[in-house]
Amino acid sequence: MLTKNVTRIMHxxxxxxxxxxxxxxxxxxxxxxxxxxxxxxxxxxxxLSVIVAVGALVSGMAGLTGTTxxxxxxxxxxxxWMGAAAFIGGVAAHELVLSTAVVFLSAFLAGLMIAVSPxxxxxxxxTTVVLVIFxxxxxxxxxxxxRMLLVALGGLLQAALMLGFxxxxxxxxxxxxxxxxxxxxxxFARRRSRTADLQAGQALSLAEARLRDSFHRxxxxxxxxxxxxxxxxxxxxLSALVLLSRSARGGVATGTTEDRAxxxxxxxxxxxxxxxxxxxxxxxxxMAGAGKEWRSLCAQLQQRAGDRPGLWQSARQxxxxxxxxxxxxxxxxxxxxxxxxxxxxxxxRPSVESLVRNMGQTAWANLTFRSAAFQHALRLAxxxxxxxxxxxxxxxxxxxxxxxxxxxxxxxxxFTTVVRGAxxxxxxxxxxxxxxxxxxxxxxxxxxxxxxVVVFGAAIYTILNVNYAVFSVFITAEVVVLLSxxxxxxxxxxxxxxxxxxxxxxxxxxxxxxxxxxxxxKSPSRAVxxxxxxxxxxxxxxxxxxxxxxxxxxxxLFYRQQIRLxxxxxxxxxxxxxxxxxxxxxxxxxAAQLLMAVRRxxxxxxxxxxxxxxxxxxxxxxxxxxxxxxQWFQSLASNLAMTAAAVGNSDGTPPMDESxxxxxxxxxxxxxxxxxxxxxxxxxxAVRLGRNVATILRMLPLTNPPRGAA
Numbered sequence: 007m008l009t010k011n012v013t014r015i016m017h018x019x020x021x022x023x024x025x026x027x028x029x030x031x032x033x034x035x036x037x038x039x040x041x042x043x044x045x046x047x048x049x050x051x052x053x054l055s056v057i058v059a060v061g062a063l064v065s066g067m068a069g070l071t072g073t074t075x076x077x078x079x080x081x082x083x084x085x086x087w088m089g090a091a092a093f094i095g096g097v098a099a100h101e102l103v104l105s106t107a108v109v110f111l112s113a114f115l116a117g118l119m120i121a122v123s124p125x126x127x128x129x130x131x132x133t134t135v136v137l138v139i140f141x142x143x144x145x146x147x148x149x150x151x152x153r154m155l156l157v158a159l160g161g162l163l164q165a166a167l168m169l170g171f172x173x174x175x176x177x178x179x180x181x182x183x184x185x186x187x188x189x190x191x192x193x194f195a196r197r198r199s200r201t202a203d204l205q206a207g208q209a210l211s212l213a214e215a216r217l218r219d220s221f222h223r224x225x226x227x228x229x230x231x232x233x234x235x236x237x238x239x240x241x242x243x244l245s246a247l248v249l250l251s252r253s254a255r256g257g258v259a260t261g262t263t264e265d266r267a268x269x270x271x272x273x274x275x276x277x278x279x280x281x282x283x284x285x286x287x288x289x290x291x292x293m294a295g296a297g298k299e300w301r302s303l304c305a306q307l308q309q310r311a312g313d314r315p316g317l318w319q320s321a322r323q324x325x326x327x328x329x330x331x332x333x334x335x336x337x338x339x340x341x342x343x344x345x346x347x348x349x350x351x352x353x354x355r356p357s358v359e360s361l362v363r364n365m366g367q368t369a370w371a372n373l374t375f376r377s378a379a380f381q382h383a384l385r386l387a388x389x390x391x392x393x394x395x396x397x398x399x400x401x402x403x404x405x406x407x408x409x410x411x412x413x414x415x416x417x418x419x420x421f422t423t424v425v426r427g428a429x430x431x432x433x434x435x436x437x438x439x440x441x442x443x444x445x446x447x448x449x450x451x452x453x454x455x456x457x458x459v460v461v462f463g464a465a466i467y468t469i470l471n472v473n474y475a476v477f478s479v480f481i482t483a484e485v486v487v488l489l490s491x492x493x494x495x496x497x498x499x500x501x502x503x504x505x506x507x508x509x510x511x512x513x514x515x516x517x518x519x520x521x522x523x524x525x526x527x528k529s530p531s532r533a534v535x536x537x538x539x540x541x542x543x544x545x546x547x548x549x550x551x552x553x554x555x556x557x558x559x560x561x562x563l564f565y566r567q568q569i570r571l572x573x574x575x576x577x578x579x580x581x582x583x584x585x586x587x588x589x590x591x592x593x594x595x596x597a598a599q600l601l602m603a604v605r606r607x608x609x610x611x612x613x614x615x616x617x618x619x620x621x622x623x624x625x626x627x628x629x630x631x632x633x634x635x636x637q638w639f640q641s642l643a644s645n646l647a648m649t650a651a652a653v654g655n656s657d658g659t660p661p662m663d664e665s666x667x668x669x670x671x672x673x674x675x676x677x678x679x680x681x682x683x684x685x686x687x688x689x690x691x692a693v694r695l696g697r698n699v700a701t702i703l704r705m706l707p708l709t710n711p712p713r714g715a716a
C-alpha cells in the first residue's frame with residue numbers, strides 16, 4: 007500500500023495539463039512586473055519599485071483566464087484587497103498577537119471562499135499571500151499607506167495591460183466559448199457517448215456563463231445568447247434522437263442494415279451542420295452545401311414515418327425541430343449586427359451587487375461544521391497562525407516563507423496536500439539554487455536581473471495550472487530575484503534560510519491534516535444524491551406555493567441555502583475522491599458528470615422561481631394554466647427524486663433498467679404549452695427544465711451500457 011501511494015504521489019507531482027498553457031498572457035503579465043522595476047532602476051528607487059512589482063506579480067495571477075469582465079473585476083478586487091492587506095500587514099507587524107490575529111482571519115476567509123467560486127478562492131489566497139509578506143516588515147502608518155498605494159498600483163498596471171493587449175487580439179473568450187460549444191455538440195452527434203454528452207454540456211455551460219458575465223458586443227449580446235439558446239435546444243432534440251436510435255424496435259442495435267445506415271446519416275449531417283455554423287461565427291463560411299442531404303433525409307424519414315409509424319414518426323419530429331433550429335442559426339449569422347433582440351432566460355447579466363450578495367449568501371450557508379469548506383478554513387487559519395507565531399518567536403531569517411509555504415500547500419484533502427508538499431519542496435530547492443546561481447553573475451546596474459524577472463515571470467504565468475512542481479521552481483526563482491534588489495546577504499545564506507523555512511512550512515501543512523483530518527467523508531455518489539434531494543425540495547416548494555401567490559425570494563432562501571451547502575459537500579467529496587482517496591475511480595467521475603448536470607438544472611430552477619414570482623404578481627396565468635404547469639413540474643421533480651434514489655444506492659445500481667430509463671428521459675421532452683401573453687417565459691423554462699432532468703437521467707449508471715456509451 008505504501009509503495010502504491012508513493013507511486014501515485016510521484017505520478018501526480020509529474021502530471022501536467024498542456025491545455026492550460028497561457029503563453030501570451032504569461033508574456034503580458036511578465037511585462038507588468040518588469041516595467042516598474044525598469045522605472046525604479048532608472049529613477050534610483052529600486053526599493054519602491056519592488057513593492058509595485060510584488061503587487062503586479064500577485065495580481066497577474068488573477069487575470070489569466072475568463073472573460074474580460076471577469077478578469078477585470080478579479081484584478082481590480084485583487085488590487086484593492088492586496089493594497090489593504092499591505093497596509094494592515096505593515097501596521098500589525100509590530101505586535102505578534104495582532105499580526106497572528108489578522109493572518110488567522112485572512113486565512114479563514116480565504117479557505118471559506120473555496121465554497122463560493124474559484125475566482126473568490128483565488129482572490130482570498132492572493133490577499134493572504136500579500137498579508138503574510140508584509141507582516142514580516144513592520145512600518146509606520148504613513149509608510150504602510152505608501153505601501154498600500156504601491157501594491158495597488160502594481161495591480162492596476164496589470165489590469166491596464168490586460169485591457170490594452172485585449173484590444174489588439176482578434177476574438178475573445180466569449181466567441182471562443184460559443185465555437186467550442188458548437189464543436190462539442192457536433193462531436194456528440196458523431197460519437198453519441200456519455201462522455202461526449204458531458205463534454206457538450208460542459209462546453210455549453212461555460213459558454214453561457216462567459217456570455218452572461220462579459221462586456222460582449224458581438225454582434226450584440228442578445229443575438230449571441232440566442233445562438234447559444236438555439237444550440238441548447240438542438241442538444242435536447244439531439245439527445246432524444248440518440249435515445250430513439252437505441253430503441254429496441256428499429257434502433258442501431260436491432261434495426262436492419264438500412265436502418266443503421268439511415269441513423270448514421272442523420273447524425274453525420276447534423277454534426278456537419280453544427281461544425282459549419284460554429285465556424286461561421288467569426289467567418290463567412292458557406293453553409294448552403296448540406297441542402298441536398300437535408301432534403302434527401304427528410305424524404306427518407308417521411309417515407310419511414312408513413313410505412314413504420316411510431317419510432318420513425320418521433321424521429322422525424324425531432325429531426326424537423328433540429329433542422330428548424332439550424333435554419334434559425336443560419337439566419338442569425340447572416341444578419342448584420344443588431345441590438346434589441348429579446349434574450350431568453352436565464353440571460354441577465356449579473357450586477358456587482360448581485361454577485362456580492364450571492365457570495366455572501368453562499369459563505370453564510372457554509373458557516374457550519376457540516377461544511378467541508380468551513381473545516382478547511384479553520385484548519386488553514388490555525389495552521390497559518392501557528393506558522394506566523396513560530397517563525398516570529400524563533401526569529402527565523404526570511405521566516406515568512408514558513409506561513410507562505412503552508413498557505414499554498416494546505417488543501418481541503420490530505421492527498422493533494424501531500425502532493426503539493428512534495429512538489430513544493432522539490433521546486434523550491436531547484437528554484438533557489440537556479441536563481442542564486444544566476445544572481446551571482448556580476449550585474450552592477452541590475453538590468454540582467456530584470457531580464458531574469460521577465461523570463462521567470464513569463465514562465466510562472468504560462469505554466470501556473472500546468473504543473474505545480476515546475477510552477478514552484480519559477481515562482482521561487484522569481485521571488486529570490488525580486489528580493490535580491492534590496493537584500494544584501496550571501497547567496498548561500500539565503501539559500502539555506504529559504505530551504506529550512508520551506509521544510510518547516512511543508513511539515514506544518516502535512517501535520518495539520520494528520521492531526522485534524524477531514525470530517526465526515528461521504529461518497530461522491532451519496533453527496534450528489536443529497537444535492538439532488540435538496541434541489542427537489544426547492545422545486546416542490548415552488549410548485550406548491552406559486553399558484554397561491556405566496557412565492558417570494560425570501561420564502562425560498564432557506565432551500566437555496568441548503569442547496570449551496572449540499573453543493574459544497576458534493577464538490578469536496580468529488581475532489582477528495584479524484585485526489586486518490588476513493589475506492590473506485592468510476593465513482594467520482596460519474597459523480598462529477600452528475601454534478602455538472604445538476605448545476606445546469608439549478609440554473610433552470612432559478613429561472614423558474616423568477617418566472618413564477620413574476621406570473622404570481624401579474625396574475626396572467628389562469629387556474630388551469632397553473633394546474634398544467636404544476637403537473638408537469640411535479641412529474642419532473644418526481645423523476646428527479648427517482649434519480650437521487652438511484653445515485654445514492656451503495657452498489658451504484660439504478661432501480662430501473664435501460665429501456666425504462668430511456669422511456670422516462672424521452673417523456674421529459676414533452677413540455678406543455680399554454681397560449682397567451684404569459685406563456686412565453688414559462689414555456690421556455692418548462693422546456694429547459696425537461697431537458698435538464700433528461701440529461702441527469704442519461705447520466706445514471708447502467709447495468710448494460712449501450713454500445714458507444716462511456
